[in-house]
Amino acid sequence: MxxxxxxxxxxxxxxxxxxxxxxxxxxxxxxxxxxxxxVPAVNIAENDNEFHIELAVPGLKKEDFKINLDKNVLTISAEKKAEENVEPKKYSKREYSYSSFVRSFTLPDSVDHSKIEADYTDGILKLTVAKREEAKFQSREIAVK
Structure with a gap:
């Protein structure tokens, strides 16, 4: 060959x-x-009890985020407020800049809308969306007769 x-x-x-x-x-x-x-990168994971949504959003503060739930659509948006009394920088290259963004996710019917929590640490926005009890996978052993 x-x-x-x-x-x-x-x-x-x-x-x-x-x-x-x-x-x-x-x-x-x-x-x-x-x-x-x-638009920030996102990771979505699932286990038996909940969904985990993580967004990579460095350089923002938790006050910059707005998280809404409208029916089954979870919308995450952010708008970075311009800081006052800071000298403007002249960038030779600027690749990360989230002055504002909006990401929307359609949640499945199995989620418990009252149990959604958000935490922002080290540039990662983490949302935990719990599943309803009846939607959780119940494992059991089935006996053969």
């Missing part, structure tokens, strides 16, 4: 100059900042 290499690892095999130009344009903060997602 022969291994064939195409374009010698270049994106544009005709002229490597174009690769440098496009890489510098796409990685430039003027254009690159527009392409960076402004």
């Amino acid at each position: 022969t291994l064939v290499k195409f374009n010698n690892g270049l994106k544009n095999g005709a002229n490597p100059f174009f690769n440098d130009v496009f890489d510098s344009l796409l990685n430039d903060s003027f254009i690159g900042d527009k392409l960076v997602s402004r």
Whole structure:
């Protein structure tokens, strides 16, 4: 079997100059900042008793968050207030900036709407959403007759 290499690892095999130009344009903060997602990453886990929702939102305070429940839709939003009396910084590159965001999650019918808790520690917003008793998985051994 022969291994064939195409374009010698270049994106544009005709002229490597174009690769440098496009890489510098796409990685430039003027254009690159527009392409960076402004929505925080989320992890969702489940165990027998509850759901765990974690959002990575560094640089915010717990007062910046607003969490609403409307029927089965849980909405998490934040708006960072501008700090007064702080000198403006001139950034050469700025990739994380959550001045405001909104994330919504449709909760299953198995959740207990009265038992939702939120905690913000070390840049991670953690929500615990309890399941209703009747929705919890009941395990038991079934005897064979």
